[in-house]
Amino acid sequence: MTMTSAALLTRAKDGAVEDDPAAKPKRRRFSAEYKLAILDEYERLTDAGAKGALLRREGLYSSHIVEWRRARDAGALKELAPKSRPAKRSAEQVALDRARKKIERLEDDLAKHRLALEIQGKASELLERLLAESDEEKRQQP
Numbered sequence: 001m002t003m004t005s006a007a008l009l010t011r012a013k014d015g016a017v018e019d020d021p022a023a024k025p026k027r028r029r030f031s032a033e034y035k036l037a038i039l040d041e042y043e044r045l046t047d048a049g050a051k052g053a054l055l056r057r058e059g060l061y062s063s064h065i066v067e068w069r070r071a072r073d074a075g076a077l078k079e080l081a082p083k084s085r086p087a088k089r090s091a092e093q094v095a096l097d098r099a100r101k102k103i104e105r106l107e108d109d110l111a112k113h114r115l116a117l118e119i120q121g122k123a124s125e126l127l128e129r130l131l132a133e134s135d136e137e138k139r140q141q142p
Contacts, residue, residue, distance in 0.1 A: 028059075035068045 038058060042065055045051050055062065089097075 030064075036072065039065065039068055039072060 038054075038060070042051055042054055045054060054060075055065070
């Protein structure tokens with residue numbers, strides 16, 4: 001049975017159609033214990049197709065096994081734990097960092113402007129000397 005868009009909208013408004021859960025996927029996180037348990041189970045399997053069945057059952061990829069095995073073999077158990085993100089900065093910290101960057105940029109601009117003024121001053125001084133020398137040469141010529 002085909003539904004018209006009006007019928008679908010009515011169902012959605014009545015609550016019969018829920019939000020699409022696939023609209024905003026969430027990244028899965030695996031604990032170190034889970035990773036070690038899966039590695040242990042994976043390595044104990046010997047039957048043909050059993051390893052692939054385990055991966056399908058758990059929704060994993062062979063790259064997970066490779067990565068987790070490398071971390072375990074390197075003795076990096078801490079790497080097997082879920083990676084934590086840095087703590088969220090407060091609004092004041094964000095504003096302070098932004099102000100620091102602005103001050104740094106303005107100080108760089110000021111240094112450039114000072115250098116440009118110094119160069120202009122030297123160029124002006126050089127032109128004055130050349131003009132003075134030119135005037136002296138004109139006076140010395142009869």
